[in-house]
Amino acid sequence: MKYYRPRLQFGGWLLAILTAITATPAIAETANFGTFTLSANFQPAQGTVQGFTGGSYSLSATSNRDRDHKACIGFADPTPDHIMVLEKDFSQLTVQIDSSNNDTTLFIQGPDQTTIRCGDDTGKSKDASVGDRNWKKGIYRIWVGTFNPGVKRDYTLTVEQQ
Incomplete structure (x- = not known):
């Protein structure tokens, strides 16, 4: 009986493809309005x-709930x-939206992809904010939303260190 080897060749090709994929650097993250970096004692303009x-x-x-069980809307x-x-861990940060009191929301995804922070109205203002503790060093993805779909509102996002 003759021994047939295509499986070994296929396995070799598969191994080569997997090696190439895992050796390829990750595609850079993109955001609609860019990236900003905060280090220890950052100046207000940097945030x-x-x-x-x-x-x-x-x-x-x-995610319909954040790490503190607040609704994500x-x-x-x-x-x-x-x-x-974030170039270092921060014990306390506040992320705040100023959209002239329009109804905004915040959705912040942490570096581990599973830590979510959500914010809606701030006090009597309809502008969203998130004030929280234990911000770990890493990359955070931030979405600024509106209560209704497709609504265009200009805003300023500010990060403050406490």
């Missing part, structure tokens, strides 16, 4: 960025609006 809302993607489709673009890079 201030601008953008506008306007998507129909339901943020609750990614709103509509945004599927691509994050901002990428925030």
